[in-house]
Amino acid sequence: MSTSDKLIQMVIAVVLFFAVMTVILLVTQRLRSRSGERIQAAAFVAPALILITIGLLYPAIRTIYQSFFGNAYEPIVGMNPNNFDGFDNYVQIFTDSGLLKVLRNTAIWVILTPILATGIGLVYAVLVDRSRFEKFAKALIFLPMAISLVGASIIWKFVYDYKATEQDQLGVLNALLKLVGVDTYRFLLTEPWNTFFLIVIMVWVQAGFAMTVLSAAIKAIPDDIIEAARLDGVGGLRMFRYITVPSIRPSLIVVLTTISITTLKVFDIVRTATGGQFGTSVLANEFYVQSFRSFDFALGAALAVLIFILVTPIVIYNVRQMRRLEAR
Amino acid sequence: MRSRRTRLGVATVAVAGLVLAGCAAEESGEPQTAGGEAPGAGQPECEQLEQFGDLSGRSVSVYTSIIEPESDAHKASYEVFEECTGATVEYEGSSEFEAQLVVRVQGGNAPDIAYIPQPGLLATLVRDTGEIVAAPDPVSDNVDEFFGEDWRLYGTVDDTLYAAPLGANVKSFVWYSPKKFQQEGWEVPETWDDMIALSDQIAQSGMKPWCAGIESGDATGWPTTDWLEDVMLRTAGADTYDQWVNHEIPFDDPAVVEALDQVGEILKNPDYVNGGIGDVKSIATTAFQEGGLPILDNECALHRQASFYAAQWPEGTEVAENGDVFAFYLPPIGEEFGNPVLGGGEFVAAFSDEPEVQAFQTYLSSDIWANEKAKATPGSGWVSANTALEISNLNSPIDQLSAEILQDPEAVFRFDGSDLMPAAVGSGSMWTEMTKWITGQDTETTLANLESSWPS
Numbered sequence: 001m002s003t004s005d006k007l008i009q010m011v012i013a014v015v016l017f018f019a020v021m022t023v024i025l026l027v028t029q030r031l032r033s034r035s036g037e038r039i040q041a042a043a044f045v046a047p048a049l050i051l052i053t054i055g056l057l058y059p060a061i062r063t064i065y066q067s068f069f070g071n072a073y074e075p076i077v078g079m080n081p082n083n084f085d086g087f088d089n090y091v092q093i094f095t096d097s098g099l100l101k102v103l104r105n106t107a108i109w110v111i112l113t114p115i116l117a118t119g120i121g122l123v124y125a126v127l128v129d130r131s132r133f134e135k136f137a138k139a140l141i142f143l144p145m146a147i148s149l150v151g152a153s154i155i156w157k158f159v160y161d162y163k164a165t166e167q168d169q170l171g172v173l174n175a176l177l178k179l180v181g182v183d184t185y186r187f188l189l190t191e192p193w194n195t196f197f198l199i200v201i202m203v204w205v206q207a208g209f210a211m212t213v214l215s216a217a218i219k220a221i222p223d224d225i226i227e228a229a230r231l232d233g234v235g236g237l238r239m240f241r242y243i244t245v246p247s248i249r250p251s252l253i254v255v256l257t258t259i260s261i262t263t264l265k266v267f268d269i270v271r272t273a274t275g276g277q278f279g280t281s282v283l284a285n286e287f288y289v290q291s292f293r294s295f296d297f298a299l300g301a302a303l304a305v306l307i308f309i310l311v312t313p314i315v316i317y318n319v320r321q322m323r324r325l326e327a328r
Numbered sequence: 329m330r331s332r333r334t335r336l337g338v339a340t341v342a343v344a345g346l347v348l349a350g351c352a353a354e355e356s357g358e359p360q361t362a363g364g365e366a367p368g369a370g371q372p373e374c375e376q377l378e379q380f381g382d383l384s385g386r387s388v389s390v391y392t393s394i395i396e397p398e399s400d401a402h403k404a405s406y407e408v409f410e411e412c413t414g415a416t417v418e419y420e421g422s423s424e425f426e427a428q429l430v431v432r433v434q435g436g437n438a439p440d441i442a443y444i445p446q447p448g449l450l451a452t453l454v455r456d457t458g459e460i461v462a463a464p465d466p467v468s469d470n471v472d473e474f475f476g477e478d479w480r481l482y483g484t485v486d487d488t489l490y491a492a493p494l495g496a497n498v499k500s501f502v503w504y505s506p507k508k509f510q511q512e513g514w515e516v517p518e519t520w521d522d523m524i525a526l527s528d529q530i531a532q533s534g535m536k537p538w539c540a541g542i543e544s545g546d547a548t549g550w551p552t553t554d555w556l557e558d559v560m561l562r563t564a565g566a567d568t569y570d571q572w573v574n575h576e577i578p579f580d581d582p583a584v585v586e587a588l589d590q591v592g593e594i595l596k597n598p599d600y601v602n603g604g605i606g607d608v609k610s611i612a613t614t615a616f617q618e619g620g621l622p623i624l625d626n627e628c629a630l631h632r633q634a635s636f637y638a639a640q641w642p643e644g645t646e647v648a649e650n651g652d653v654f655a656f657y658l659p660p661i662g663e664e665f666g667n668p669v670l671g672g673g674e675f676v677a678a679f680s681d682e683p684e685v686q687a688f689q690t691y692l693s694s695d696i697w698a699n700e701k702a703k704a705t706p707g708s709g710w711v712s713a714n715t716a717l718e719i720s721n722l723n724s725p726i727d728q729l730s731a732e733i734l735q736d737p738e739a740v741f742r743f744d745g746s747d748l749m750p751a752a753v754g755s756g757s758m759w760t761e762m763t764k765w766i767t768g769q770d771t772e773t774t775l776a777n778l779e780s781s782w783p784s
Contacts, residue, residue, distance in 0.1 A: 167604065167605065186609060188613060275546055277760060277764075278767060292428075292431055293751070
């Protein structure tokens with residue numbers, strides 16, 4: 001297809017969009033009654049609903065359906081009924097040693113990342129609150145937020161770079177180790193610690209987000225509560241434990257759940273830094289590898305469904321907390 | 329009045345929808361033509377492209393795994409085609425090519441042309457997606473005229489030619505520094521045992537003889553598969569190798585175990601690797617592009633890698649028999665199977681049968697392109713199995729040597745085995761298991777895992 005063809009197609013698509021909207025407007029504008037208004041509303045919601053059905057609902061249902069088939073080595077031709085496998089793919093996920101390791105890594109990610117990122121963000125927010133250099137300090141920790149996860153992974157890949165102790169070092173961390181007189185260390189290769197070094201990348205990016213939200217929440221604690229606590233002789237750590245944390249509890253939960261959702265889907269860091277090698281693979285990366293490298297679309301679909309099942313409760317909880325926050 | 333206008337609107341929408349639906353693809357065979365006269369009509373190098381007519385304003389999108397610095401010469405070699413036909417070529421290279429191509433084909437966003445380096449992946453795509461268009465007649469004629477029968481077979485799936493060969497490479501090379509060898513009085517080894525003796529001698533002098541790197545993004549591990557195939561051709565012979573590639577013998581057959589252990593004598597020997605970088609495990613985290621560079625700093629002496637590695641030496645490096653770097657042919661192991669050639673190459677698959685796409689396929693499979701590409705490659709690191717390629721057009725002695733090997737009818741040539749295997753193994757589990765093998769997994773476990781990963 002040449003450029004002019006593409007342009008013509010684009011113009012047609014735009015005209016089509018306007019034409020559809022015009023038709024809806026013209027057809028519905030003469031409806032004046034109460035039921036007419038309902039029809040009008042439905043007419044405007046319909047295109048969006050149709051698009052969501054085509055773009056979200058149908059693929060989701062198809063993926064769930066596909067996950068019950070055997071190694072669909074004819075992934076695109078379609079799913080062969082005599083290839084129906086029931087829960088075999090799911091059984092494989094929970095019995096295959098390689099895939100169990102993937103589940104273990106995902107669990108480590110989901111437990112550690114939100115706690116570390118939120119913890120660091122919270123402590124930081126409390127420490128720099130109302131200090132002289134607050135703005136500057138906040139900017140420092142917030143900066144990594146602006147870097148994409150792939151970019152961050154490439155930066156850290158250089159930081160973690162390994163060369164033997166007697167060689168000139170490229171990685172900052174190993175250069176420091178050498179300076180101290182310790183042997184250099186393979187950050188990305190040594191199991192199981194390499195997973196923790198990958199988690200550091202995610203924490204580095206997410207801590208700024210946690211800090212920003214929590215700092216705003218801390219600033220929103222009414223002054224009279226703090227005054228009252230002070231008069232009762234509460235200070236320092238007890239103030240943090242009994243006043244600050246309970247007051248910002250809803251914000252804490254939103255931050256924790258948001259980071260948990262991001263972590264469950266983590267893919268770019270693992271793929272960029274290690275490619276899932278050296279026992280660092282996680283669910284999303286494994287889904288990609290199984291589907292698009294090994295052509296085992298059915299197992300890939302099962303992994304995708306598993307991610308979906310794990311994310312759903314967290315999302316529901318997160319949305320509820322958000323509503324509660326807004327209702328206050 | 330209003331109601332009539334409404335109806336007109338509905339009619340317009342319906343017609344536009346029909347236009348968007350497009351037309352179904354036709355059976356290929358006879359080439360398509362755009363009509364009109366090609367801009368380059370009458371010029372001798374455009375002779376074969378005139379039949380496609382005037383393609384001005386059309387473009388061909390090419391998706392490939394060939395990235396900087398090797399891609400520059402590719403782009404330069406398309407100029408003749410663009411002048412002849414008026415069409416433009418949009419080149420897009422990606423190091424995540426194998427996986428991304430599948431994603432794009434599935435998403436209905438296939439490129440016009442893809443250079444596929446694995447016949448196994450080509451077969452998978454042809455059979456599973458039905459999106460790849462069979463090669464038109466002029467391409468088929470070119471392949472018959474300029475390529476050997478075996479090369480035609482690599483691009484053929486179920487008796488239909490889909491993809492003509494593009495570039496080729498010879499993998500059985502060991503890079504070394506002739507200057508350093510002369511300085512130290514080392515001899516280029518003639519047999520495997522000589523090579524091991526030389527390695528020991530170098531190791532005793534305090535330098536690690538071998539360097540290697542297998543990190544390659546998504547494809548991390550592939551250089552190890554070349555090692556295994558090269559050694560296996562020499563220890564078990566071409567016939568056993570063919571059986572192994574076609575899974576007629578199990579993946580963990582004793583012949584394969586023996587070959588992989590022999591590779592381990594070098595790659596997993598802490599006294600031999602990894603010169604200038606680290607120890608055995610550092611092979612897994614060293615980019616394949618940088619794996620041989622310590623040779624230039626005299627921190628390692630030997631690096632086994634294909635002919636295309638010539639493109640990785642920094643500018644100003646003299647690739648010649650008495651220069652900074654050169655390569656010798658991986659020596660035979662024992663008398664029985666002599667010295668087979670392990671090679672690879674890319675194949676031009678098309679996802680569209682538009683005339684500009686067919687014209688480009690025809691151009692790429694011709695003698696004209698092969699020689700244009702040879703002239704456009706300033707340094708070295710490119711060669712083709714095209715028999716009409718004038719060896720004198722190649723700029724580097726290493727490429728000339730590779731071309732001679734490829735065009736030699738006597739040579740026992742075998743295509744890279746992992747590239748012929750089903751993609752699930754060849755560009756999937758084999759890479760990851762070989763990486764595990766480098767980082768400590770034993771030979772038996774590695775090969776047993778690969779046997780169980782073979783798609784039934």
